[in-house]
Each structure stands twice: as structure tokens, then as C-alpha cells.
Amino acid sequence: MYTEKFRPKNPSMMVGNEESRIGFINWLRRWRKGAKPALLIGPPGIGKTTLVYAAAESLGYVVLEFNASDTRTKERLSSSLTPSTHSLSVLGEKLLVFLDEVDGLYARQDYGGLEFIQGFIEKSNLPVVLAANLEDDEKVRKLLPKCEVFAFKRVPPRLIHLYLKSLIEREQLNITIESINKIVEHSGGDIRAALNSLQAVLASPSSEVLEVARDKRVSLRDALNTLFNSSDREEAKSALEACDADILEKIHAIYSSLVQSKVESSVLLRSLLALSAADELVSRIKRTQEWRQLRYFNAMLSHMIFDATPRGVVQFSQDAYPWSIQLRIWNDARVLRSIGRKLGSMLHTSSREALIVHLPYLAYLLSRLGKDETQRILREFTADESELRVLNKEVARFSK
Amino acid sequence: MEILLGEPFRLPRLGEDVFRRLMRDVRLEYDRQKRVFRTTTQTDLYQLSTLLSEVLKEPIIYTVKCFICGSDAGCTSCEYSNICDRLLVSQNCLCKNCLNKEDAYTLYCMRVAETSL
Numbered sequence: 001m002y003t004e005k006f007r008p009k010n011p012s013m014m015v016g017n018e019e020s021r022i023g024f025i026n027w028l029r030r031w032r033k034g035a036k037p038a039l040l041i042g043p044p045g046i047g048k049t050t051l052v053y054a055a056a057e058s059l060g061y062v063v064l065e066f067n068a069s070d071t072r073t074k075e076r077l078s079s080s081l082t083p084s085t086h087s088l089s090v091l092g093e094k095l096l097v098f099l100d101e102v103d104g105l106y107a108r109q110d111y112g113g114l115e116f117i118q119g120f121i122e123k124s125n126l127p128v129v130l131a132a133n134l135e136d137d138e139k140v141r142k143l144l145p146k147c148e149v150f151a152f153k154r155v156p157p158r159l160i161h162l163y164l165k166s167l168i169e170r171e172q173l174n175i176t177i178e179s180i181n182k183i184v185e186h187s188g189g190d191i192r193a194a195l196n197s198l199q200a201v202l203a204s205p206s207s208e209v210l211e212v213a214r215d216k217r218v219s220l221r222d223a224l225n226t227l228f229n230s231s232d233r234e235e236a237k238s239a240l241e242a243c244d245a246d247i248l249e250k251i252h253a254i255y256s257s258l259v260q261s262k263v264e265s266s267v268l269l270r271s272l273l274a275l276s277a278a279d280e281l282v283s284r285i286k287r288t289q290e291w292r293q294l295r296y297f298n299a300m301l302s303h304m305i306f307d308a309t310p311r312g313v314v315q316f317s318q319d320a321y322p323w324s325i326q327l328r329i330w331n332d333a334r335v336l337r338s339i340g341r342k343l344g345s346m347l348h349t350s351s352r353e354a355l356i357v358h359l360p361y362l363a364y365l366l367s368r369l370g371k372d373e374t375q376r377i378l379r380e381f382t383a384d385e386s387e388l389r390v391l392n393k394e395v396a397r398f399s400k
Numbered sequence: 401m402e403i404l405l406g407e408p409f410r411l412p413r414l415g416e417d418v419f420r421r422l423m424r425d426v427r428l429e430y431d432r433q434k435r436v437f438r439t440t441t442q443t444d445l446y447q448l449s450t451l452l453s454e455v456l457k458e459p460i461i462y463t464v465k466c467f468i469c470g471s472d473a474g475c476t477s478c479e480y481s482n483i484c485d486r487l488l489v490s491q492n493c494l495c496k497n498c499l500n501k502e503d504a505y506t507l508y509c510m511r512v513a514e515t516s517l
Contacts, residue, residue, distance in 0.1 A: 012513040017490040018467055019406065020441050022516040151441040156464065156493040157480035158473075159508075166505035185483050222488065225446055262454070315446045 002199040003192050006167055011054045014047050015163045015191065016155030024150045025055050028096070028127060037121045037128035039102075039143055042152025043218065045192035048131045052098050061096040061127070096127045103132040103140050114139050121146060134219040154189025164194060173202060220245045220253055221316045227302055228257065228314040237302040247297055251279050253316065254305060260317040267310060274304035335390045342382065359394060367398035401452065402461045404472065405445075405491040408436035414455055421451060445487045462486040466495035468507050 008014045011025055020040075027038050040048045056063045102117065121128050121143075130147065132140045161184045168175055179201055187194035218226075218239060226239035243250065258271050278301045285293050339359070340351030347354055366374045378391050403409055408431065414422075422428045422437070426448045429438040439445065449460040464486060466473045473493040475481060498504055 012509045012516065014512075015508070016492075017441075018492050018512055018515070020490075022512070023441075025516050149442065153441070153490040154488050156489040157484050158478065158494050158499055161480075162494060162499060162505055162508065181479075184480065188483075189489055221446075225487070315450045 002195040006195065007050055008047075008054055010058055011051055014050060014054065015159040016046060016189075017042070017152045020150040020152050021051055024051060025059075027148055027150075028055050028059055028061070031127045033125060035127070036146065036148045037124070037130060039140075039147035039149050040129065040131045040152060041140065041149060042133070043154055043190070043222075044133055045190035046152050046155055047191060048152060049098075049100060052096075052129050052131070056096050056098075061094045063096050063098050065098045065100060096129060097124060098129045098131070100131045101133070102130045102143065103134050114142065118143065118146065155191050156189070157184045157187075160184050160187055160189070160191055160194050163191065164198060167198075173198075175202060218242045220249065223250075224253055224257055224316040227254075227305060228309060228316070229312050231311055233303065233306050236306050237299055240298045240302045247282055247294070250301070251275060251282070254301075257314050257317045258309070261314040263310070263313050267308070267313075271305065271308040271314075274308040275301075278304060332390045332393075335384075335386045338384070339382070339387055339390065363391070363394035364398045366395045401456060401458055402463060403439065403448075405439050405462055405464050405486070407465060408434065408438045410436055411452075412456075418451065418455055422448070426451060439491065441491065449487075464489075464491055464493045466498055467492035468494060468498040468504070468511055471495055 011021055014021065020042075024038060024040065027035075040051070042048055053063055055061075099117065102114075117130075121130070130143065132143075134140060161180065164180055164183065167173070168180070175198070183194055183197040183201060186197060220243055223239045223243035223245075227236045230236045230239070240250070245253070254275055255272070258268060258275070261268075263271070278297070281293070281297065281300065285291060285297075336355055337351065340355040343358060343362075344351040344354035347358055349358070366377060369377070374395060378388055378395075382388060382391070423430065426444050427440070427442045428448065429440050429443075430436075431438070439448070445462065449462070452460050463475045464473045465471065473495045475484070475486065475493075477496070478484065478493075494504065494508070498507065501507065
């Protein structure tokens with residue numbers, strides 16, 4: 001494979017993301033015990049793993065790599081990683097722990113895996129590097145405050161061109177300039193895809209082979225921004241299809257983005273009606289168990305939103321709270337977090353979902369009861385005075 | 401308004417609320433002494449263009465700089481401009497002049513090595 005054969009051995013031989021690359025090298029160079037771990041976030045194929053290995057080699061580290069999406073459970077992660085928290089080196093070699101694809105951990109099936117990683121990165125005696133593709137993934141969001149974050153983006157086409165040209169000259173490969181341009185155009189800023197395409201074109205010089213090489217996973221943010229901004233209907237559909245997020249997550253994110261945007265009310269109404277039709281389709285599929293229909297979901301949703309929403313006026317936004325609610329969240333954030341944790345554990349859901357989805361309903365139901373009954377239920381839920389104050393405020397909003 | 405990614409730029413006074421959003425949501429960098437803003441790798445360019453075009457009432461155009469010579473990379477005349485989304489790619493590129501140099505890749509690698517020292 002060209003991607004292995006021509007993998008750069010030195011970070012300065014890579015292309016693109018200069019600031020993040022330099023930042024990461026300096027992080028590793030200055031690393032001391034107790035320093036925050038590094039979290040590399042960016043789309044696939046732009047050189048995160050290559051950078052870790054190249055930087056480690058140039059600074060004399062040996063990499064202990066664990067793919068978090070393969071080694072998912074708490075027990076497996078623990079047996080693999082715990083020994084490395086106690087040692088600083090093996091046979092005199094400096095060690096670096098690399099946990100790739102941390103967004104590949106699935107919260108429900110791999111219960112405890114994420115919590116273990118959070119604990120591990122705090123205790124480790126070694127430099128720890130985490131890598132993830134999606135910044136808007138909930139698991140990655142939990143890790144962000146505990147890590148030094150290095151954001152990576154796609155590589156500009158001219159830099160991919162430069163890299164391929166230097167490689168072709170060095171290896172004396174026989175390929176035309178038109179083919180290089182086509183490879184760059186099909187790569188979509190993905191250097192791994194460009195190298196795979198180069199290898200495929202050299203093996204079989206036809207433009208059809210270019211299509212298969214690209215790793216098409218995109219984040220929810222990128223998918224929705226393409227959906228809202230692209231002038232090409234097919235591109236909007238492809239972006240939605242290339243996003244791995246759950247269908248309901250897509251609907252929620254589109255809803256949040258629409259509500260947060262400042263489009264005219266008639267346009268907003270049209271867009272929300274289109275979204276509600278998609279939501280209805282999902283409900284119908286669930287009710288009738290006609291899962292085969294899901295294959296049409298992305299096409300239908302993208303076409304309806306594309307037709308209903310003017311181009312370039314809506315941007316991705318996941319949390320669409322009005323200003324007054326945001327202010328209350330900031331003021332009562334600590335107390336709300338603790339309420340969310342308690343409520344979440346009672347309802348077997350995340351504290352975030354408990355606060356956003358369930359708490360308003362509970363507050364509404366309590367507001368329908370008598371004052372004494374409400375206080376009795378609240379005191380059963382918590383004895384903490386600040387939590388009672390915040391909960392009473394929530395109930396009072398509905399009593400008015 | 402044209403913003404050269406990664407380079408300092410000035411904005412008129414936009415009020416406390418907009419400034420707070422630029423710092424907290426958009427994650428723009430601000431130099432208090434020089435009173436200039438700068439985009440970083442953490443900056444949300446989508447939000448920045450939406451917010452600024454709304455308050456300044458003019459479109460926001462991003463351009464990237466040449467990593468070798470530091471000049472404007474010339475996005476408008478770039479042969480890949482139709483496939484390059486400046487919101488999605490990293491903040492440096494190469495200008496046509498540097499790209500056409502025989503030892504462009506070596507110069508680029510040397511520049512990265514110099515900067516990381």
C-alpha cells in the first residue's frame with residue numbers, strides 16, 4: 001500500500017494543518033508528568049495517526065497504540081492500559097500511549113469504556129494522545145475540557161498536488177499531469193484517499209477507480225452545513241448520506257439549526273413542515289417495522305430541506321436555546337448539572353437529556369399539583385437547598 | 401470584507417454582545433494590546449461568517465496565505481477554487497509562484513521545520 005510505503009517518517013514531511021502539527025510537536029517536546037493529554041480531532045485521512053508516529057519517532061518515543069473502537073469494554077481497556085500507568089519506560093525506551101478513534105466507543109454497548117478513558121488520562125504517567133474524527137460526538141465533547149485540543153482540517157488541494165508531485169518525481173512514477181489533477185479533485189482534501197487513488201490509477205489508468213478510494217465519513221456539522229449551503233441538490237444528499245449520525249440526531253440537529261437561524265417566519269414554517277414530514281416517516285417506519293424504507297430517508301430529508309430552505313442562510317447549530325434560557329443555564333449551571341446527574345440516573349438516561357428533555361415535563365406536572373404536594377415530592381428528590389431553589393424556579397415557570 | 405486566515409484583522413466596535421459571541425462561540429483570538437482579531441485552528445469559520453455578515457451587512461470572504469512566502473495564496477485565481485471549501489481546509493496553502501518552484505516541496509518542509517523549532 002502506498003499509504004504505508006510512503007508514510008512520512010518526519011512530521012515536517014507531511015502537508016497541511018501546519019499550525020496544529022507544530023502545536024502537537026511542541027506539546028510532546030514540552031510534555032511533563034501531569035500535563036494534559038493531547039486530543040487530535042479531524043476528518044479521516046488527513047494524517048493524525050501519521051503525525052503521532054512521526055513526532056514520536058523524531059522525539060525518541062515508542063508508541064503503544066490502542067484502537068478504542070476495537071478495545072471497547074472497560075475490562076479490555078483496563079487490562080491493556082493499566083500497566084502503562086505505572087511505568088515510565090520499557091528497556092530504557094520512552095513510551096507514548098496512543099488511543100485512536102475514541103469516538104468509536106459506543107456509550108451503551110461499551111458501558112464504562114469512556115469513563116475508564118477519562119480516569120486513565122488523569123492518572124497516566126506517560127504522555128497520552130487521543131484521536132477522534134468527529135468533534136460534535138458526545139463522547140468527544142466530554143473529553144474536550146480535559147485535553148489539549150489540536151484541530152485538524154482537510155488538506156488544501158494545492159498542497160495535495162505538491163505532495164503527489166514530489167512523490168511522483170522522487171519515485172519516477174509514470175503519470176500525466178491531468179491524472180494528478182483528477183486525483184486531487186477527487187480526494188476531497190483527504191491525503192490518504194489521494195495516495196490510494198494514485199496507486200489505483202497507476203495500476204489501472206481509468207478515472208472510474210478514483211471514486212472508490214475516498215473515505216466518505218463526515219461529521220454532522222459538515223453534513224448539515226453542506227445541506228444548508230450547497231447549491232447542488234446531489235451534493236447535499238451525498239453529504240447527509242456520508243454522515244454516520246443517527247436519523248433522530250440528524251432531525252434534532254436540523255431542527256436546532258433552523259430555529260437558531262434568522263430566516264423569515266414563512267421560510268421557517270416551510271422548512272419545519274418539511275422536517276416534520278421526515279419525522280413522521282421515521283415514526284411510521286418504527287411503528288410498522290418497515291426498516292427497508294430507511295434507505296430513502298436521507299434522500300427524502302435532503303431534498304425536502306433543500307427545496308424549503310434558501311441557500312446560505314442557515315448554519316449548523318446543535319443547541320438552540322433562547323437567550324433567557326442560556327442565561328439561566330449559566331447562572332444555575334452547577335446546580336442544574338447535579339440535578340441532571342440525579343435525574344439521569346433515576347431515568348436511566350444521560351444528565352444532558354434529563355435536563356433538556358425530561359426536567360421541563362416534570363416541572364410542568366409538578367406545577368399542576370398543590371403546593372404542599374409539590375414540596376413533598378421535591379424534598380423526596382433532594383435535600384439540597386440550592387437544588388430545591390432551582391427546581392422551585394422551574395416549577396414556578398409553569399405555574400404563572 | 402476579506403479575512404486572511406491566521407492573520408490579524410481589525411473590526412469596528414460591534415458591541416459587548418457580539419464581542420462575547422466572537423470570543424466564546426466563534427472562538428476567535430483577540431490581542432488586547434494591538435486590538436486585532438485572529439482566526440485559529442479552533443475558530444468556527446461558519447459561525448464567524450454568519451455573525452459578521454449579519455452585523456457588518458457585507459459578505460465575508462476567506463482567503464489563505466502562502467506558507468512559504470507568507471503572501472496571499474490567491475484563492476480567487478486558484479485552479480482548484482471550484483473544489484476547495486475554505487471553511488473546511490487548513491489555514492495555509494501555497495501561492496502559484498511558490499508552487500511552481502522546482503524545490504517547492506523542500507522549501508515547504510524546511511519552513512515547517514523552522515517554525516516548529
